[in-house]
Structure formats: C-alpha cells, structure tokens
Amino acid sequence: MPGQVLTITSGKGGVGKTTTTANLGVALARRGKRVVCLDADIGLRNLDVVMGLENRIVFDLVDVIEGHAKLRQALIKDKRLPELHLLPAAQKRDKTAVTSEQMIALCNDLKKEFDFILIDSPAGIESGFKYSIAPADRVIVVVTPEVSSVRDADRVIGLVESQEKPSPQ
Amino acid sequence: MSFVSFKGTREGLSITLGDGGWREMMSELTNQLGRPSAQSFFRGARVLLETGGRAVAVTQIEELIALLAQHDMTLVSVMGEAHAQANFNQLRATIPPPELLAEETRAAQARETEPLVIRRTIRSGQVVRHAGMVIVLGDVNPGAEVIANGDVIVWGKLRGVVHAGAAGDLRATVGALILMPTQLRIGDHIARAPDEKRVLRWPAEIARVRDGQIIVEPWGTS
Numbered sequence: 001m002p003g004q005v006l007t008i009t010s011g012k013g014g015v016g017k018t019t020t021t022a023n024l025g026v027a028l029a030r031r032g033k034r035v036v037c038l039d040a041d042i043g044l045r046n047l048d049v050v051m052g053l054e055n056r057i058v059f060d061l062v063d064v065i066e067g068h069a070k071l072r073q074a075l076i077k078d079k080r081l082p083e084l085h086l087l088p089a090a091q092k093r094d095k096t097a098v099t100s101e102q103m104i105a106l107c108n109d110l111k112k113e114f115d116f117i118l119i120d121s122p123a124g125i126e127s128g129f130k131y132s133i134a135p136a137d138r139v140i141v142v143v144t145p146e147v148s149s150v151r152d153a154d155r156v157i158g159l160v161e162s163q164e165k166p167s168p169q
Numbered sequence: 170m171s172f173v174s175f176k177g178t179r180e181g182l183s184i185t186l187g188d189g190g191w192r193e194m195m196s197e198l199t200n201q202l203g204r205p206s207a208q209s210f211f212r213g214a215r216v217l218l219e220t221g222g223r224a225v226a227v228t229q230i231e232e233l234i235a236l237l238a239q240h241d242m243t244l245v246s247v248m249g250e251a252h253a254q255a256n257f258n259q260l261r262a263t264i265p266p267p268e269l270l271a272e273e274t275r276a277a278q279a280r281e282t283e284p285l286v287i288r289r290t291i292r293s294g295q296v297v298r299h300a301g302m303v304i305v306l307g308d309v310n311p312g313a314e315v316i317a318n319g320d321v322i323v324w325g326k327l328r329g330v331v332h333a334g335a336a337g338d339l340r341a342t343v344g345a346l347i348l349m350p351t352q353l354r355i356g357d358h359i360a361r362a363p364d365e366k367r368v369l370r371w372p373a374e375i376a377r378v379r380d381g382q383i384i385v386e387p388w389g390t391s
Contacts, residue, residue, distance in 0.1 A: 091312045092294055
C-alpha cells in the first residue's frame, strides 16, 4: 500500500506545528511504521533542530528538487528510531525555490518507500503553505486556545477545503 | 538611476548589485568598465560580488565572470543572502574560474588570493564564499555557511557550517576562539559536532586533516 501524506499546518505561527510533526513522527515510528518528516519551511528551518539532527545535514529538500542530490543522500535517519527519517529544508534559500508540482512529484517518490510522509508546513497562507498542502492526503490543523489561533485555523480550513482535500474531523 | 555600485576595498574591488533587472545591470556594468578612464583603473582587479537580496543564477554569474575577464578582472568571492545564489552547489565550481586545475595549482591559487576579512557576525541563511582565506572578526551562527578555498579563521564563536580547502586543499585549517561548528569540512572530509553537549575548551582550537581524518587540537600545539 502506498504511503499517506499528512500535512501539519496552522496559519498562525508558534502554535506547535513543528513539535506536533516531530512527536507524531516518533509515535508512528515506534509503532513500526516507516516515517519521513519533511521540513517545508524553507529559509526558516527548525524541524532538524527539534529532532536533534541539525549536524547531519549535508543535502536538503531544495538540493533534491533541483537534482543536485539523490533523495537517498538527503534523507537523514534518526539516531534512536531506525524507521524515522528527516528530509530537511534548505536554510539558504526561500519559498520560491519549490513549486506545488515539484512537491507532489517528490511525495509520489517518497510514498513508495514510506508509510507516512509528515509535512511540517510554514506559518502563513502564502506559497509555502500552498506547496505544503498540494501533496497532502490529509491535513492536520494545529490550534492553541487563543482567539487569533482559532481565527487563523478557520481561515486555513477554508483554504484546505477549497483545494478539495478532506475536511478536518 | 544606478544599478551597480563600485567600492575599492583592501581585498579588491567590491561590486554591489542594485534592484534593477539583470540585463540593465549588465549593460551598465559593460558601459562603466568600457569607459576609457576606467580601463586602466579596473584592469587586473580582484572582484568581490555583493548580491544583496537579489537572486543570481549560475548562468548569470558565468556571464559576469566572462564580462570581467574581458577587462582582465577576476571574481574571487560572492557574498549575500544565500537565496541569491540560485544553483548553490554549482557555484563551488564557478569560483575560482571553471578550468580544471591540479590540486597543487588550486592550493597555490588559494594562498595567493588576498584574504577576505569580514568584520561582522554571519547569521543564519547567510553564506560567504571566497577563493582564498576567510577571516571573520565576529561569530558564525548556526545556519550560516563559510566556504573558502583557503583557511578559515573565526575570531569569535564558530557554530555554523564551515568548509575550508573547498577546492580540494587538504592542508587547509579551520581555527576559532570557540570552535563548535554544526559541521566542519576540509577538502572532501567531513566531521560533525558530537551529539552530546560539549564542554567549552580553552584556549582557541584549530581543526586540520591528519591521517585521513579531521582532528581538533588546542591552538599552538603543533
């Protein structure tokens, strides 16, 4: 069975998208699922720091998409859980380096090898959000109990629905 | 309106790109360099390109190198927000000029190139690339990169990614007052920071390649 793509997003920043992605990745990997966490926040990457894999980065998402590196070279295996992998974002570039079509093609490749592809979306609803949502089979919207977070989440759900993705449960 | 500005520095001629289109900029540069009064002034200059926030593709860098070559000028370093350097990995091949050189020649060239002195902190997402030695009077923060064909010396905390001898010179070294890089590369060797928290050591340390691997030792012990 091909893998599932879950995108973790929120609209508002600082609500815990990255934390959620990392913990979800660990939980799924502990259950023996093959998982890749994909940091889509190009230019402001953090998932590598949270996962403690910062010092292992040689190639990144943009290198793979531009053909400078093979997917296999850029994937970083977790220190403790062999089923858990990270595909880090580029820090030296910005969101214009990647398109929705390229993300869909990349995820189609990843689906062959992984049960779950967790995409850590950047905050906001601009191009970074759009290319993060494009390949998603399901979308997880992270919300904190603050009015601004709830408002942004509602906006994001509307945008997700307009992309004909399944509605959040 | 001016699309490019020139500034003489101790390391060479600094060319800063403005906001205009690439075509306009190249034609202005062609005009400026072509003026009779400029001919002798610019001849033989080593050029430092400041890209600012502009996106510059490898083909454009190559175009610039070709234009400079007509005036007997050489591009020795590129600085700026790294997204400015579109095909990042290929730039390594672009500086110094792309002809294939023997390791000895490349090492010699790196030694001959004037050092680049940077008097500020290099922050996340910023990249410094130079054909010679790089001296940073400041810190190199995590997420920043320094790539030099010669040695790298940081008078401060080195916590980002550093690549010395990037053209293949295995005698290149990396020194810092506080040497805690995310990743340290010399030539084609690569070492990463230990996973456990490291106790800060004093005095300053220097990294070099010995017996095929990167080692770190206190400054001045060998």
